[in-house]
Amino acid sequence: MMKCPLDCEMKNKNARHWIALASLGLALCAAPTAGAQQNPPGAGTTPTLKVSTEVVNVLAIVKDKKGHLIPDVNKEDFQIFEDNVPQEIKYFSKQTDTPLTLGILVDTSPSQGRVLSIEQEQAKSFIAQVIKPKDLAFVLHFDVEVELLQDFTSDKKMLSRAIDETQINGGGGGVLPGTFPGSASQGATHLYDAVYLAASDLLKNEVGRKVIIVLTDGEDQGSRTKLREAIEAAQKSDAVIYSIYYYDSGAYGGHGMIMLGGGGEGYLKRMSDETGGHVFKVDRKHSLQDVFKELQDEMRSQYAIGYTPTNDKKDGSFRKVELRLADKNLKVQARKGYYAIRPEDREK
16 A cells, blocks of 8 residues: 655656646647758658647536536537637547546545445446546545555556555544644545645646546545645646535534534535536435446546647646537536646646
């Protein structure tokens, strides 16, 4: 079991940790370097190339007013704006078969004690149906600390074994060292630390579709990372956060009082909404099995939209992104923006 403090680099990375062609998206076009000498045909060497176009990628979901997924929207039905300035959509595709990089984050704090076995069963079923040979996934759990149980792999047995290894930690008593030095005594649910680690240490240099699934009641206790910092890390990594809100009122005195717990749904909604995902709520009308099925359908219905920003400055600022649809009866779900990362910050 590998413990992963947030300020460490993940040393044991899978070979598929490709070099990112661009921090904010795939650089899909290449052109000969200006002034570079072209080798004559048959010289046996390749001309020097450089990336000439950087693309901002946005994953989107479209639903009607009743919440039904709409799988047949075309490129011309979308408009995209950056800081209220119209942008030209250069790349458009449906993401049903695009490779997926997936992180599963499991809350193992005491409040999840009575629901963890259900989460394990359904998470393993989800992996069995979703993960394809070209996909990769990792599993980590969080309570008084954050631990990576399984690094990137497409091996479903290894992923299932890692999920089975999740177990409730007594929490809050300093039995295990915290994610940060001295943090164990501050609380037993380092949710924001877990999201930050998954985004910044694991997903940052991956490319393509990147998704974080968090199974939790949304209560954070003891994280040194703030909510805003966790969201920012996900946005900089181009990761979509899907939250599965599973709240056991019995863990908070049986009455679900906000002062004793149950107020975490709003924080999950903020994380998910700002990154292009949303919150799935387990309740009497929606079992965890139902929720995973809905999540699976949604991930199969994503649209990938790419554009080259008219503002090409890399100044580290946050750029607001808005997708609009010609049909006002439809609603689009996508991330709220991205960071124009400075070149010198990309290798950090």
